Amino acid sequence: MFTIGDFASLGRVSVRMLRHYDSIGLLRPAAVDPHTGYRFYRADQLRRLNRVIALKELGLTLAQVQAIIDDAVDVAELRGMLRLRRAQLEAQVAADTARLAGIEARLRMIETEGRMTSQDVVLKEIPPVRVAELTGVAPSYQTRDIGPVIQPLYPQLFQRLAAADVAPSGPGLAYYQPADGDGEAVVVHAGVTVDADPARAADFAIVDLPAVPAAATIVHQGSMDEVEASMQVLAGWIEENGWRAAGHAREVYLEYCQDEPEKGVTELQIPVVRA
Numbered sequence: 398m399f400t401i402g403d404f405a406s407l408g409r410v411s412v413r414m415l416r417h418y419d420s421i422g423l424l425r426p427a428a429v430d431p432h433t434g435y436r437f438y439r440a441d442q443l444r445r446l447n448r449v450i451a452l453k454e455l456g457l458t459l460a461q462v463q464a465i466i467d468d469a470v471d472v473a474e475l476r477g478m479l480r481l482r483r484a485q486l487e488a489q490v491a492a493d494t495a496r497l498a499g500i501e502a503r504l505r506m507i508e509t510e511g512r513m514t515s516q517d518v519v520l521k522e523i524p525p526v527r528v529a530e531l532t533g534v535a536p537s538y539q540t541r542d543i544g545p546v547i548q549p550l551y552p553q554l555f556q557r558l559a560a561a562d563v564a565p566s567g568p569g570l571a572y573y574q575p576a577d578g579d580g581e582a583v584v585v586h587a588g589v590t591v592d593a594d595p596a597r598a599a600d601f602a603i604v605d606l607p608a609v610p611a612a613a614t615i616v617h618q619g620s621m622d623e624v625e626a627s628m629q630v631l632a633g634w635i636e637e638n639g640w641r642a643a644g645h646a647r648e649v650y651l652e653y654c655q656d657e658p659e660k661g662v663t664e665l666q667i668p669v670v671r672a
Contacts, residue, residue: 398427399632402575403642404438407632408446409625411537411581423449423463440632447625451475455482517616518634523609523647523666528570529558529601530588537581538573540622547571550587557601558589565589569650572606606647612666613640616651620658624648624665631667644668 405412418424419436424445426436445466452462455478531554535546551569558565567590576582588604595603613635617627635642645668652662 398437398439398636399642401426401436401438404442406538406573406646407440407628408443408450409538409540409543409628410446410450411539413537413581418449418459421459421463423459423466440629440636443625443629443632447629448475451479455479518631519614520611520638520669521614523612523668525608526567526570526590526606527592527595527603528588528606529554529563529565529591529593529598529603530586531557531601532587533585534576535583535585538583540624543573543583543585544622547585547587550585551589554587554589554601557599558591561597561599561601563591563593563597566592569653571648571650572645574645609644609666609668611640611670612668614664614666617663617665618661620661621648621663622658624663627665631665635667635669639672640669641672642667643670 399407401412401415405415408415415424415436415438419426424442427439427442428437429435430437448466449462452465452475453459457465531550533546533550535542555565569587569589571588572586574584574586576584591603593603597603613631615627615631615634617624647666649664649666650661651664652660654660
C-alpha cells in the first residue's frame with residue numbers, strides 16, 4: 398500500500414484533497430494505522446479517484462459525484478458526460494483551457510483502464526547522474542499546478558547553460574520534493590544531464606543525484622498531461638509485486654517535443670524497496 402503522500406503524487410492530487418474525501422466518505426483509505434493515524438491506500442483506488450476528479454471537473458457537487466460513482470457509472474456514460482461539459486467549456490474564457498485539458502486527460506485514462514498492462518514495467522538499477530537544474534514551487538502535485546511551473550524552467554535553464562558554456566551530456570529530467578512545512582506545495586526540479594564541474598554553476602545549480610538500487614520504470618508515450626495512466630500502471634505493478642515506493646520519482650525525457658507534446662517519450666522512475 399501507499400502512504401497518503403505517495404498516493405497523492407501518483408494520482409496528481411493534493412494531500413489536503415484526499416483528507417477531505419476521507420472525511421466525507423467519498424474515498425476512504427484502505428487502512429489507517431491505529432497508533433499514528435497515518436492513512437494508506439491501494440493502487441486500485443486510483444480508479445475511483447480518477448472518476449471523482451473527472452466528475453468534479455464537470456461541475457458536479459461532491460455529493461452528486463458520490464451518488465453517481467456508487468451507482469457504478471460505466472465508461473460510455475462517463476464519456477458522454479465529459480463530452481457535453483467539453484462543449485460548454487470551449488465557449489468559456491481562455492482560463493478554462495487548462496481545466497479542459499485535465500478533463501480530456503482523465504477521460505483518456507479511464508477509457509484505457511483494463512487494456513493497459515504492467516508487462517512493460519522494468520525493475521532496474523539507476524546509476525548516479527549529475528544534472529544542472531533550476532527549481533520552482535508549485536501549489537500541489539496536480540498536473541495543472543505542475544505544468545505552469547516546470548514548463549518555463551527549461552528554456553531558462555538552456556539559456557543559462559549556453560551563457561556559461563556548459564553543454565548537456567544527456568537527456569533532461571525532472572523530480573519533485575515536498576516543500577518545507579505542512580502545506581501542499583511541491584518543489585519542482587527541472588534539470589538536464591551534464592558532465593560539468595559544479596564550480597561552473599552560476600545562476601543555476603549543478604547537483605549529483607545518487608544511484609537508485611531498485612526502481613520501477615515504465616516508458617510513457619505522449620503528453621505529460623496524460624501521465625496519470627502510466628503512473629497507475631506503475632502503482633499497480635509495485636503493489637502486486639511486493640514493493641513500496643521509497644524516494645522521489647523521476648521523469649527522464651528521452652524525446653522532448655515542446656511544439657508537439659503528444660510525440661514525447663518519457664521514462665518514469667519510482668525508487669522502490671521490498672514491502
